[in-house]
Amino acid sequence: MSIMEITNRIEETNRRLIEKDGLNAGIAFPTGASLNHCAAHWTPNMGDETILGADDVMKIDYGSHIDGLMTDCAFTVAFNPRYDNLLEAVKEATNTGIKEAGIDSIFSEIGERIQEVMESYEVEIGNKTFQVKAI
Numbered sequence: 224m225s226i227m228e229i230t231n232r233i234e235e236t237n238r239r240l241i242e243k244d245g246l247n248a249g250i251a252f253p254t255g256a257s258l259n260h261c262a263a264h265w266t267p268n269m270g271d272e273t274i275l276g277a278d279d280v281m282k283i284d285y286g287s288h289i290d291g292l293m294t295d296c297a298f299t300v301a302f303n304p305r306y307d308n309l310l311e312a313v314k315e316a317t318n319t320g321i322k323e324a325g326i327d328s329i330f331s332e333i334g335e336r337i338q339e340v341m342e343s344y345e346v347e348i349g350n351k352t353f354q355v356k357a358i
Contacts (some may be wrong), residue, residue: 226281227267230254233285237348241287249288251293262358278303305348312344312355 233254243249257265258273258281267273267321275281284297299313323333337356343354 224258225267225272225304226258227269227271227273229283230256230267233283237285241289246356249287251288251295255282255297257282257283257284265342274334275300280306280309300324306346308344309355312341315344316340316357 230253234250236258237250237254241248242249253266255264257263257280258275262321263282263284272339280299280301282297282299284295286293289293299310301307301310319340320333323336336343341355344355346355347353
């Protein structure tokens with residue numbers, strides 16, 4: 224599928240599920256679909272024909288709002304098993320952040336724990352081993 228088609232489907236679903244209502248409810252920001260070396264905040268422009276390939280890693284970031292209260296959701300997609308450790312790092316780091324969050328939590332401490340988990344993983348690509356880096 225093209226990245227444009229993927230982001231359009233996500234936004235159509237977002238509008239339908241949030242019951243779009245003018246400025247009262249809808250999409251909070253353009254859907255991000257960052258590929259490979261681009262870590263975040265990229266989205267295709269009209270006419271972009273980039274296709275998601277079997278060896279790509281794509282980070283999806285989308286949000287909704289109701290009466291100005293916003294959610295920000297993100298996940299990573301990869302089809303090649305060589306990225307399984309990367310996907311596991313993302314999943315474990317996310318779960319760590321959720322577990323550490325709470326009323327008396329300090330953001331910097333949550334971030335430190337997330338970074339610690341992310342950077343405990345390695346990914347092997349082309350017979351080279353890379354430590355996962357938190358951004």
